[in-house]
Amino acid sequence: MYISISIVVASLIIIVGLVLVNGASSLSLEIITQSSSGGYYLGKSGGILNAILGSLFLALPATGLAYVIGIGIALYLQRDFVHPGISGFIRLSLDILWGIPSIVYGIFCIMIMIAIGIGTSVLAGIIALTLLELPIITRYMDESIKMVPIELKEGSYSLGSTKFETAIKVVRRQAVPGILAGVLLGLGRGIGDAASILFTAGFTDSIPGSILDSTAALPTMIYHLYASPIPSVRARAYAGAFILLVIVLSINIISRFLSRKSGKYVIK
Amino acid sequence: MEWRRIRDCIGTKLMLLVTVFVSILFFLIFFTLLSKSFLILETTSISELLLSSIWNPERGQFGLFPIIIGTIIVTGLSLIIAVPISLLSAIYIAEYAPKRVRQVIRPYIDLLAGVPSVVYGLCAFLFLVPLTRDVIAPWFGVESTGFCILSASLILSVMVFPIIISLCVESFCAIPVELKESSLSIGATKWETVKKVTFRASATSIISAVLLGFGRSFGETIAVNMVIGGKAMIPGTLFDPSETLASRIASAYGEMMSIPVYESALLFMALILFIVVIIFNLLGVLILRRAKKRWNY
Numbered sequence: 001m002y003i004s005i006s007i008v009v010a011s012l013i014i015i016v017g018l019v020l021v022n023g024a025s026s027l028s029l030e031i032i033t034q035s036s037s038g039g040y041y042l043g044k045s046g047g048i049l050n051a052i053l054g055s056l057f058l059a060l061p062a063t064g065l066a067y068v069i070g071i072g073i074a075l076y077l078q079r080d081f082v083h084p085g086i087s088g089f090i091r092l093s094l095d096i097l098w099g100i101p102s103i104v105y106g107i108f109c110i111m112i113m114i115a116i117g118i119g120t121s122v123l124a125g126i127i128a129l130t131l132l133e134l135p136i137i138t139r140y141m142d143e144s145i146k147m148v149p150i151e152l153k154e155g156s157y158s159l160g161s162t163k164f165e166t167a168i169k170v171v172r173r174q175a176v177p178g179i180l181a182g183v184l185l186g187l188g189r190g191i192g193d194a195a196s197i198l199f200t201a202g203f204t205d206s207i208p209g210s211i212l213d214s215t216a217a218l219p220t221m222i223y224h225l226y227a228s229p230i231p232s233v234r235a236r237a238y239a240g241a242f243i244l245l246v247i248v249l250s251i252n253i254i255s256r257f258l259s260r261k262s263g264k265y266v267i268k
Numbered sequence: 269m270e271w272r273r274i275r276d277c278i279g280t281k282l283m284l285l286v287t288v289f290v291s292i293l294f295f296l297i298f299f300t301l302l303s304k305s306f307l308i309l310e311t312t313s314i315s316e317l318l319l320s321s322i323w324n325p326e327r328g329q330f331g332l333f334p335i336i337i338g339t340i341i342v343t344g345l346s347l348i349i350a351v352p353i354s355l356l357s358a359i360y361i362a363e364y365a366p367k368r369v370r371q372v373i374r375p376y377i378d379l380l381a382g383v384p385s386v387v388y389g390l391c392a393f394l395f396l397v398p399l400t401r402d403v404i405a406p407w408f409g410v411e412s413t414g415f416c417i418l419s420a421s422l423i424l425s426v427m428v429f430p431i432i433i434s435l436c437v438e439s440f441c442a443i444p445v446e447l448k449e450s451s452l453s454i455g456a457t458k459w460e461t462v463k464k465v466t467f468r469a470s471a472t473s474i475i476s477a478v479l480l481g482f483g484r485s486f487g488e489t490i491a492v493n494m495v496i497g498g499k500a501m502i503p504g505t506l507f508d509p510s511e512t513l514a515s516r517i518a519s520a521y522g523e524m525m526s527i528p529v530y531e532s533a534l535l536f537m538a539l540i541l542f543i544v545v546i547i548f549n550l551l552g553v554l555i556l557r558r559a560k561k562r563w564n565y
Contacts, residue, residue, distance in 0.1 A: 007353055009376070011426045014395060069286050076283040092553065093291050099480065099549035100297070100542065101487025103514055107538050108297045111304060134290065162276035164283075185382070192384025195489040195514075198521055219386040223490060226390055241390050245383065252382045256375065 048240050050207045054215035055244075057122055057208060058197060059190040062129035066137050066190075067183050069130070074141035075167040080153065091142065098135035103195035105132045110199045121212045125201030132196050133186035140185065144178020145171055177259040184255030188248045194219030218244045294546075301539040307532035317536070323500045330533045334502045336540075338510035341503065342417055342492065343485045346424035350485075351478055354429050358436035359462055374437065381430035389494035392423035397495055405507050412507035415497035420512075423491050428481040435480065435556070439473035440466055442565035472559040479552030483545045489514040513541050 073094075077087045109128035113119060148171050156166040172179070194217075202214030203224060218240050225237035308317070312330055320331030361373055401414030443466055451461040467474070497509020498519055511519075517534050 003356075007357075009373070011380075011429070014391065069290075072283040072286040073290055076280075076287045081280065081283070082287075090287060090291055092550075093294055095553045096294055096546060096549055097290070099483050099487075099545060099553075101489060101514060101545055103487070103489045103517055104297065104301075104538055104542050107517070107535065108300055111300055111535075131293070138290070162272055164276040164279035165272065168279070188382055192382075192386070194384070194386045195518060198490075198518060219384060219490070222386045222390060223494070226393055226494065237390070241387055245387050248382055248384055249379060252379055 048218075048221060048236050048243075050204070051216045051218045051221040051240055052243065053207050054122075054201070055191055055217040055219070057215060058125045058129055058201060058217055059187060062126045062190050063133060063137075063183060063187040065126070065130045066133040066186055070134055070138035070141055070182075071172065071179070073138050074145050075171065077142055078145060078167070078171070080163050080167070094135045094138055094142075098139060101195065102132050102193050103198070106196040106199045109196070113200065118212060120200060120202035120214045122201060122208050122215050123211045125197045125215065125217070128196040128200045129190045129193070132193060133190045136189055137182045137186040140182025141175065141179050144175040144182075147178075148174045181255045181259035184251050184258070188251040188255070191251070192219055192244060192248045194223050198223070298539075298542065301535055301542055305532055305536040305539050308529060308536050311529060317533075321502065332513075332537065332540075334500050335511045335513055335516050335537070337502050338417070338496075338500075339486065339512040339514075342420050342424065342496070342510070342512050343482060345417065345421035345506075346428060346485050347478065347482055349421060350425035350428045350432060350481065353425070354432035354477075354481075355436060355474065357429070358433045358440060359466070361433070362437050362440035363458070363462060363466070374434075377430050377433050381434070385427065385488060385490045386494075388423055388427055389491035392419055392491060392495045396422055400507065408507070410505060410507045413497070413509070415495055415509050416507045417496065417503050417510050418506045420492045420496040423495060424485050424488060427488060427491065428485050431484055432477045432481045435477035436470070436474055438565070439470040439477075439559065439563070442563045443469045444563075469563075470559070472555055472562070476552040476556035476559060479548050479555070483548040483552065486548070487514055487541060487545045489518045493518045513537050517541070 073090070076082060077090060079087070082090075106128050109124055109131065110120065113121070113124040113127075118124060152170055152174060153166055156170045157163075161169070197217055198220055201217060201220070203216050203220050204214045208215040222237045222240050222244065225233050225240075228234050228237070308330065317330055317332055318336065319333050320329070321333050322329045322331045323334070324330075361370055361377075365373065396419040397414035399414075400416060400419050401412055404418065405412035405414075447465055447469060448461055451465045452458070456464070492512055493515035496511060496515055498511060498515070499509045500511045500516065501508070503510040517537055520530070520534055
């Protein structure tokens with residue numbers, strides 16, 4: 001038994017350690033701030049700025065969109081709005097959506113985008129990431145909204161507010177820790193996920209100019225460059241993995257910390 | 269003008285709209301994949317698709333059998349490795365660990381769950397591939413490049429650890445203390461209590477955790493793609509390269525757009541992936557709900 005827990009613990013240490021060691025050695029200021037230039041894949045100059053910016057361009061709007069849609073769903077799932085049988089069905093579909101592999105979301109999204117006529121673009125990537133993050137964010141929000149005490153809501157109704165007002169002003173404020181945790185975890189997943197944006201956002205060498213351009217992103221860059229025969233190109237992949245891991249782990253840690261701390265408006 | 273009432277009405281209708289959208293999203297995805305698969309289902313019979321071994325997209329021959337076998341082997345092996353380790357770790361965390369250790373390890377395991385799959389794949393590439401190539405394979409007397417089923421299964425089982433461990437720890441902690449205490453009071457040792465009481469009581473949760481882990485492992489694309497070797501052949505030994513459904517779909521990125529039949533074949537593979545993962549996840553979630561209702565957590 002002690003062997004098994006140490007295997008689990010050791011594997012995380014190995015993973016983090018490997019990435020940190022390999023990545024830190026190839027990390028340098030110029031890699032972060034320079035975008036890639038000609039001869040990129042052959043080992044000439046250039047950095048990974050396009051990937052970093054691309055990841056931000058994809059993940060931040062996707063998380064915002066998923067938050068807006070998700071808060072609507074999570075608030076609607078309360079008993080005030082909908083019959084418990086229906087909300088049970090919706091929660092079940094959210095659980096199913098949560099388990100779908102991300103590559104299916106990517107394929108679905110690119111099929112729709114091609115049918116519309118847009119093709120691989122930042123927009124397609126954002127939509128795929130939104131669909132991916134939506135179940136995660138909504139589930140966390142739903143869990144914390146369920147825990148809002150009913151007396152709070154009834155107090156608000158008794159003062160004459162409408163259901164929507166209560167939902168937006170009272171329930172949402174009360175559930176802020178859980179909502180924040182959910183949003184940050186969704187963001188972490190969105191930044192790190194490669195399969196969904198592999199098809200939808202393409203892969204280019206330049207910083208995307210408009211929302212209809214393809215873009216590189218950190219995970220896809222790592223995926224494409226990790227096995228290159230040229231060591232300096234591989235070094236970029238490791239540096240990217242280092243940055244990605246640091247970003248995602250800090251988001252997770254911050255989300256845990258913030259959700260404990262931001263109970264300022266929460267009435268216990 | 270009753271602005272507040274109008275706002276309430278519009279707000280509620282908007283929320284209804286997004287909720288309906290999410291409920292039908294699953295069906296939308298299913299029908300999109302299905303409709304795009306019709307092309308390949310017309311040109312190739314189901315039995316040839318699923319049972320033939322010839323994969324030659326240029327000539328229009330799509331035999332998925334080796335890929336399906338590869339997927340089953342990789343997923344099965346990863347679960348065989350992961351389930352005992354995760355169960356034992358979960359028991360340690362829930363029953364035997366001192367409180368300080370438990371407070372550190374549980375968030376630690378959740379962090380493990382948040383690592384992106386590319387990073388897992390990169391670590392498999394940096395660590396497992398050389399390990400398999402230079403240490404494990406020669407030990408068995410086999411030549412291998414390291415890009416094989418064993419590497420993929422090992423990294424998949426690491427990815428599945430957090431799911432199974434966290435679900436099992438949650439369910440072990442939710443078993444009422446009275447059950448365990450009455451077993452100990454009759455004279456059972458701690459391990460006997462664990463084996464006969466805790467495992468029996470949380471059997472449904474353990475099963476659902478394994479099912480959910482299976483779903484995750486079946487659908488994992490990137491990490492597997494990076495270390496599995498990409499040759500669509502039925503593997504002879506653990507050290508042969510192979511392909512899984514998901515990794516083949518990712519590998520064909522770029523080529524698929526040009527040939528409609530190829531694209532349709534890949535979408536058919538995505539459809540199979542979708543259906544299998546949905547079935548396992550659905551079963552897992554439903555069983556987990558029943559277990560939660562039974563033990564009130």
